[in-house]
Amino acid sequence: MIEHSHNHEEMSRSRFFVVTVLNVLITIAEFIGGIFSGSLSLVSDAFHNLGDSLSIVISYAASRISLRNQDESNTYGYKRAQIITAFLNSIALVIICLILIVEAVRRFSHPEPIDGPVMLTVAVIGLLANAASALLLNSGAKHNLNMKATYLHIMSDALSSVAIIVGGILIQIFHWNWVDPLVTILVAGYIAYESWPIIRQTNRILMEGAPKLDYEQIKNDLLKIDGVYNVHHVHAWLIDEHNIVFSAHVNLHDMKISEAQPIYREIEAVLRQKYDICHITIQAEADRGKDEDIIYDQGEDI
Incomplete structure (x- = not known):
């Protein structure tokens, strides 16, 4: 069991690195695409991805720190590094979701124009890259709170890309400008809902809460x-x-x-x-x- 856990952690860390690189590339592509297309939603998503990129880098660093053996400073080792990171990442994700919801509500009354072709192309590229990242992290997210928090960040990015794609298509065809903020609210609400259990569980661990034992x-x-x-x-x-x-x-x-x-x-x-x-x-x-x-x-x- 210990050997299996060690191999699983090694695989998780290598996947963290690949996902980090992918997310940085997505961020750069969305910034460039947003500037050339004039799409504010794409630029906003790029900022979202930038924050996620930083979170992923921190999560990767925490996964490396957790490998350290016990010493005089930490006699139980450094595994809590991942718990702290998962806690902070989840809180950051909820805050981002709240900001997105506020912005979406504002856009109901002040819809932003969207320039379709470039924006949709970049959004599709972002979706494919995020989907690949999500697949890489999916198995590890079931066993590691740090990876689960990062996985939710990636899922929020993927769903944001879907929202931009769907919203862009509907706006181009039907001129339904309200679709973009509506989908944003639904996506943000879902991600916040999924983040809350991680916040509760990591807070319980950090507060020295007792495990569920009889x-x-x-x-x-x-x-x-x-x-x-x-x-x-x-x-x-x-x-x-x-x-x-x-x-x-x-x-x-x-x-x-x-x-x-x-x-x-x-x-x-x-x-x-x-x-x-x-x-x-x-x-x-x-x-x-x-x-x-x-x-x-x-x-x-x-």
Whole structure:
């Protein structure tokens, strides 16, 4: 499993690099196309892509930083770099969506003229490049919050290109100038909706929120181990969306440390295999805390 995860992360980082290059090229093409066609919507989308390009570069850098091993400065390693980036990228995306919605509402009353051929050509090129980027990131977005946030940035760009293409065609044929802001609102609303769960999840991780574990069942499983008669003062938190850290105090019958080690191994086996916990700290006690609950709550901080 560890080897598979490592290979997956290496593949994700190489795809990040390709997507970064593609997005920078799209940004340049849209700026040039917007200037020559006089299309404000295309220039606006170029600014949108510029912001996304910066976000992708930051995401790529975070994915590299997360490879660093634990050291004296970060004893749990640097995996949180990707969580921080995913959090900031998602917030930035929601802000961009709100700005686009405000601009779209303004354009209902003040529609902008669109020069079709050049604008549509650039928009189609942008759509193809964004679609290729989205395909590259699609699989990784299911397993990595940082990549998912970047994937949503790319999807927002692709949908923006679709909006420009559809709006441009309808305006050219039917002169429906209201189509462009309408599609923009729909696209922005969808992207903001998809970004919100990432904000919630990354915020929970950064705030040391507990993973969704059945703590009473964990206690029952550990009490089945010979020598363990109570479990209390449990803490669990996430380093990133995959790695759970767990600590607990366990009451054992009075014994030598060498006799307790096999019990430790049994506890670790249960927590790793059944609950997918990667880092486990157990504090053995005889009588201390034997009447405390599994979750520490003494009316004060830890």
